[in-house]
Amino acid sequence: MSGKDKILIKSSTGNLHLVRDFVEKKAAEMNIAQSVINQIIISVDEACTNVIKHTHKYNDHNEIEIEIEFRNNQFIVTLKYEGEAFDPTKKETPDMKEYFKKFKIGGLGIPIMKKSMDKIEFKHTKPNNNSLKLIKVI
Amino acid sequence: MDEFTITEKKSGDLIILNLNGFLDAHTSSVLEKKFEELLSKNLYKVVVNFSGLSYISSAGLGVFMAYIETLRSNSGDIKLSNMSDKIYNIFDMLGFPILFNITKDESEAIVKFNETV
Numbered sequence: 001m002s003g004k005d006k007i008l009i010k011s012s013t014g015n016l017h018l019v020r021d022f023v024e025k026k027a028a029e030m031n032i033a034q035s036v037i038n039q040i041i042i043s044v045d046e047a048c049t050n051v052i053k054h055t056h057k058y059n060d061h062n063e064i065e066i067e068i069e070f071r072n073n074q075f076i077v078t079l080k081y082e083g084e085a086f087d088p089t090k091k092e093t094p095d096m097k098e099y100f101k102k103f104k105i106g107g108l109g110i111p112i113m114k115k116s117m118d119k120i121e122f123k124h125t126k127p128n129n130n131s132l133k134l135i136k137v138i
Numbered sequence: 139m140d141e142f143t144i145t146e147k148k149s150g151d152l153i154i155l156n157l158n159g160f161l162d163a164h165t166s167s168v169l170e171k172k173f174e175e176l177l178s179k180n181l182y183k184v185v186v187n188f189s190g191l192s193y194i195s196s197a198g199l200g201v202f203m204a205y206i207e208t209l210r211s212n213s214g215d216i217k218l219s220n221m222s223d224k225i226y227n228i229f230d231m232l233g234f235p236i237l238f239n240i241t242k243d244e245s246e247a248i249v250k251f252n253e254t255v
Contacts, residue, residue, distance in 0.1 A: 013164035017141075020193070038224055045195050049163040100237040103207040108196035108232060115231050 004069040011052045011062040011081070019048050019066055026068045027075060032138055039116035043134050044077050046109035047088070055083035055130070070138075079132040085124035088113065088132070141165055144172050152183045152251055154244065158190035161198035169198070173205045182214025185247045189220035194228050202238065215239065217247040 007022050009015040023044050027037040048064055056062040065080040088110045098104075113120060119135040142165035145156045153176055161169065176184060186202075206216050217239045221229070229235065241247045 013162070016162050016164055016195075017160060035224075035227075038227070041193075042195055042228065045162060049195065049197065053163065096233040097236070100233070103203060105200050105203045106196075108199055111232060112196055112228070 004067055006065055006067040008063055008065045009048075010060040011056040011064055012058070012060040013049065013052055016045055016048060020045055022066065023068065023077065030070055030075065030138070032075065036136065036138070040075060040077065040134070040136050043113045043116045044079075046112050047077075047079055047132055047134060050086075050088070050109050051079060051081050051083070051130075051132075055081065055086060073138050075136045075138055077134045079130075079134075081130050081132075082128045083130060084128065085122075085130060087122040087124070089120050089122055142168055144168065146172070149185075149248060151181075152185055152248060153181050154185045154187060154248075156187045156190055160193040161191060161201075162193065162195045163197040166197040166201050169201045170204070173201065177205075177208065180212075182209045182212040183251055184209065184214065184216045185244060185251070186216060186218050187220045187244045188218065188222070188225050191222075191225055194225055199229070199232070199234065202234075206237065215251070217241065217250060219244045219247040 005026055007018065009018055020041050023041050024037060027040055044066065051064055052058060062082065067078045067080065069076050091110050093111050093114060094107060113134065117134045118137045121133040123131045142159040142161055145158070147154050155172065159165070202216055209216055219241045220243060221240065226240070229240065239247070239250060241250065
């Protein structure tokens with residue numbers, strides 16, 4: 001893989017499989033170990049799911065662009081989408097013992113992203129452009 | 139495309155669910171509906187066999203969190219079996235084995251139910 005590659009999807013959970021397939025294909029081209037590919041795939045899925053659900057509130061008139069690049073031994077997936085700013089890096093990680101004790105539901109997408117990726121960067125540009133970078137060092 | 143399906147069988151008072159395909163934010167409602175159906179029939183002892191499941195995301199984990207308390211408070215449980223390493227890693231990443239009984243084989247899960255009766 002050279003340079004950047006990207007896909008554009010309508011903001012719908014029905015398109016998550018397209019995103020996963022795209023990430024898998026691009027990561028496989030780089031001969032990345034399958035266990036690492038799996039970590040990248042679930043992180044991108046969780047990130048897209050959060051945008052679809054929370055930022056776009058399931059309105060599929062919105063779109064998400066998923067861009068992949070490989071440079072300096074980093075596999076970088078960038079989500080670009082419009083909507084209100086929400087920085088997942090600022091979200092506190094739940095105490096899982098407490099989580100299980102209280103039978104909580106939801107809120108696990110960001111912890112999965114944080115555990116699976118090496119770095120996450122969020123940038124909001126006015127009026128409503130968001131960029132979420134998920135970075136895995138290979 | 140084979141998205142997500144569930145097949146169901148009975149073994150005594152246990153229900154065994156076989157999951158197939160991809161369990162994500164799009165398909166998790168199918169599993170939710172299945173648990174609702176079981177609750178409506180007062181069926182609280184459930185073994186979930188993951189051998190046919192290729193993928194799970196947090197939306198799938200959320201379904202098990204949503205029903206475990208209700209099933210246990212009705213003398214039931216959700217026991218999970220036959221996970222591939224890929225699926226187990228997702229459960230393990232967040233510590234789910236603390237709350238859920240995860241066995242290698244379906245038969246082991248069934249035995250564990252009988253032990254606790």
